Amino acid sequence: MTAASTAITNVRVFDGQQVSEPRTVVVEGALIASATTATTTVDGQGGTLLPGLIDAHVHLIDRADLAKGADTGVTTMLDMASHLERLAHLHGLPDLPDFRSAGIPASAAGGMQTTRMGFPLSSIVSGPADAERFVTERLAEGSDYIKIIVEDPHIMGTAALDAGTIAALVASAHAHHQRVFAHVTTVPAVQMATNAGVDVLTHAPIDAPLDDALVAQIKAQGIISVPTLVMMRSVAALALPTHRPGSDFGHALASVRALHHAGVPVLAGTDASSTPNSPFRIAHGTALHEELELFVSAGLSPTEALQSATIRCADLLDLSDRGAIIPGRRADLVLVTGDPTADIRATRAIQGVWIAGTRVR
Ligand SMILES: [Zn+2]
Numbered sequence: 001m002t003a004a005s006t007a008i009t010n011v012r013v014f015d016g017q018q019v020s021e022p023r024t025v026v027v028e029g030a031l032i033a034s035a036t037t038a039t040t041t042v043d044g045q046g047g048t049l050l051p052g053l054i055d056a057h058v059h060l061i062d063r064a065d066l067a068k069g070a071d072t073g074v075t076t077m078l079d080m081a082s083h084l085e086r087l088a089h090l091h092g093l094p095d096l097p098d099f100r101s102a103g104i105p106a107s108a109a110g111g112m113q114t115t116r117m118g119f120p121l122s123s124i125v126s127g128p129a130d131a132e133r134f135v136t137e138r139l140a141e142g143s144d145y146i147k148i149i150v151e152d153p154h155i156m157g158t159a160a161l162d163a164g165t166i167a168a169l170v171a172s173a174h175a176h177h178q179r180v181f182a183h184v185t186t187v188p189a190v191q192m193a194t195n196a197g198v199d200v201l202t203h204a205p206i207d208a209p210l211d212d213a214l215v216a217q218i219k220a221q222g223i224i225s226v227p228t229l230v231m232m233r234s235v236a237a238l239a240l241p242t243h244r245p246g247s248d249f250g251h252a253l254a255s256v257r258a259l260h261h262a263g264v265p266v267l268a269g270t271d272a273s274s275t276p277n278s279p280f281r282i283a284h285g286t287a288l289h290e291e292l293e294l295f296v297s298a299g300l301s302p303t304e305a306l307q308s309a310t311i312r313c314a315d316l317l318d319l320s321d322r323g324a325i326i327p328g329r330r331a332d333l334v335l336v337t338g339d340p341t342a343d344i345r346a347t348r349a350i351q352g353v354w355i356a357g358t359r360v361r
Contacts, residue, residue, distance in 0.1 A: 005035065334354075
């Protein structure tokens with residue numbers, strides 16, 4: 001037994017697959033241990049211990065964004081466009097979620113990212129010959145993956161990246177062993193991004209549901225979906241220049257149902273952001289619990305919804321040191337009252353949160 005260890009007793013444990021009978025989980029240092037006794041004890045009072053939740057689509061500005069995650073059981077955040085230099089001092093702090101970041105996203109001249117969202121002109125990729133410049137700049141800045149804004153060129157004209165440029169960005173990112181996340185909110189954008197061979201489609205279209213052929217293509221190419229339903233519900237309610245009139249959140253729900261049914265991994269992400277330039281305010285932390293509830297309404301079981309924010313996300317997105325309550329994994333933990341595999345809303349009844357073994361709530 002080490003000097004600092006904690007036994008969380010009388011908890012049912014969602015290990016990433018199923019919920020156990022009440023037992024004890026011991027944390028030693030930053031990791032889950034195989035021991036059964038410890039120097040301090042926390043009575044779990046018959047609640048359920050979950051792996052810390054992972055939000056696979058946020059935008060980070062400052063410490064307060066991360067603190068909201070810690071307070072709501074979100075222990076890892078994947079930022080999908082931010083100013084990296086403002087976040088560097090927030091890595092590795094013991095009471096805040098761990099995070100990764102895309103840095104600046106690739107977009108076309110005249111797109112919303114530079115005209116409205118405040119990203120610098122180096123965000124603009126002028127054509128296929130400019131793709132390698134964009135990717136190497138991001139790697140030099142410390143981006144953990146590459147984000148590409150893919151819009152429907154029939155609506156956005158030259159303010160949308162063309163197919164050749166998207167393909168060149170994917171080729172360059174893959175040559176540097178970087179995963180590519182594509183922002184896609186229309187079916188034509190999903191088709192373009194899929195044809196270009198991106199790794200993750202983030203957002204779910206609201207202009208129409210994905211048809212069977214496109215779902216089959218996404219499945220065949222091994223692409224992951226992070227649909228951000230909580231954001232798309234807000235987007236569908238507003239007239240945006242990126243969309244024709246008639247957008248419907250029901251299309252996004254239908255697409256998630258179809259993707260999940262086809263076996264495409266669907267991971268939980270919210271698009272949470274506190275930036276004043278964003279058209280919406282999706283709250284860090286609490287929005288992830290809402291996303292899990294929307295996944296259940298789209299046809300995932302509560303267990304599948306939990307997996308989408310824990311073990312499945314961890315294993316698919318290079319976070320396999322966490323996401324499950326197994327000895328040796330990071331002690332990112334959420335203690336809740338009730339059983340979220342029976343009623344997903346139980347994830348909101350939080351009694352305790354640990355990040356890498358440090359209790360933060
Ligand atoms: Zn986003």
